Amino acid sequence: MATTSCDVAIVGAGLGGCFLALLLRRRGQRVVVIEQGPSIPSAGADFLKPPGLRVLARHGLAELVERHGLRRDLIRYYHDGEPIRECRFPDGGFLIRPYRELVELIYACCAMEGVEFCFDAAIERVEREGDRIELLTLSDGSRLRADVVVGADGTKSAIRRALDIDQVAMPYDRLLMRVATVPLSASVAQLNRLYFSSGGWLAYLYPLDRDQARVFVGLPPEQDDAVFGGGGASLVDLLRGFVTDSTDAFGSLPAAAWHPIRVSSLRVGAYHKGNAALLGSAAFACHPMTGMGMSYTLYDAEILADVISAAGGDQALLDKLLQARYEPRRQAHRQLIDYGDALATTFHDRRAYLRAFRADLHIYGDEAAPRTTPALQPI
CATH class of the missing domain: 3.50.50.60 (FAD/NAD(P)-binding domain)
Structure with missing residues (x-):
């Protein structure tokens, strides 16, 4: 050619x-x-x-x-179900x-x-x-x-x-991420919330538009098959252990399509x-x-x-x-x-995470x- x-x-x-x-x-x-x-x-x-x-x-x-x-x-941050800090972004x-x-x-x-x-x-x-x-x-x-x-x-x-x-x-071998798009609930529409647990889990819920929300779940890779591979573990039950102010989103999670993300x-x-x-x-x-x-x-x-x-x-x-x-x-x-x-x-460690968090990089890069x-x- x-x-x-x-x-x-x-x-x-x-x-x-x-x-x-x-x-x-x-x-x-x-x-x-x-x-x-x-x-x-x-x-x-x-x-x-x-x-x-x-x-x-x-x-x-x-x-x-x-x-x-x-x-x-x-954005509000939680650890083991308790709010620990907020990060506010100025100028819009x-x-x-x-x-x-x-x-x-x-x-x-x-x-x-x-x-x-x-x-x-x-x-x-x-x-x-x-x-x-x-x-x-x-x-x-x-x-x-x-x-x-x-x-x-x-x-x-x-x-x-x-x-x-x-x-x-x-690769971040100790954290496997999965993502789903679900109907928007009132709590997610209200505020972006990022939850962490001492057991190595995280969940981030935020709105995409007026109708849909995105939910990210991170978990130790050895637990993925039990939760998402038909192993019998209930995702909602596990999230209840550390996700507290976004429980109105739980009803849509079991039927959602969860896509794995390797980071x-x-x-x-x-x-x-x-x-x-x-x-x-x-x-x-x-x-x-x-x-x-x-x-x-x-x-x-x-x-x-x-x-x-x-x-x-x-x-x-x-x-x-x-x-x-x-x-x-x-x-x-x-x-x-x-x-x-x-x-x-x-x-997974509340104090260590708060020490590591840098508002300057998070907001202004x-x-x-x-x-x-x-x-x-x-x-």
């Missing part, structure tokens, strides 16, 4: 890939987004914290994204919007700007000359030559493997090589307890768009700018990953916080 060319090829049509494509296309770049799935990915977080919302606002997208989302400004709080809806909005903006998308197109082969990626061959036999290649293709990134960039993935942290040895860079969970992954992964990815995409545009096709300048402006993001990501590790390993950072509020 014929070889086509573009300025930037982005592998992965998730939030980071679509947002980067939009920013680059607005600056006159010819962008092709390659997605191995048949459509926009549906798996991702439902939260945008203040840093991510500010990124979207800088590019005129805040009103569009918020139009059908839910604003929340408070954070936004809840189902991940797929959010990405579809950005995708629609991309389509209107003229970004080209290739779905059902896995990366079959990556040809390199030294550190530079010269040619991408897709599963349908088509070939693509790009001045810049961005791997936004997840934790198993084909671009990262092709670049021979080292990675360290650490790992990911650290990589570099964020770029030659004319290629990594974005989103191809570059880093942290525990979802931080709630900051998507906000960091949006900011990373903004930096990448600035760097690629400023380089103007000059490969030597691109490498220098990536080294100077993008590689330092590894330090911020490392801090976030370490923070997620601390939360995930202490939540690595942005410069106001002089007075809102602290966890005692109950």
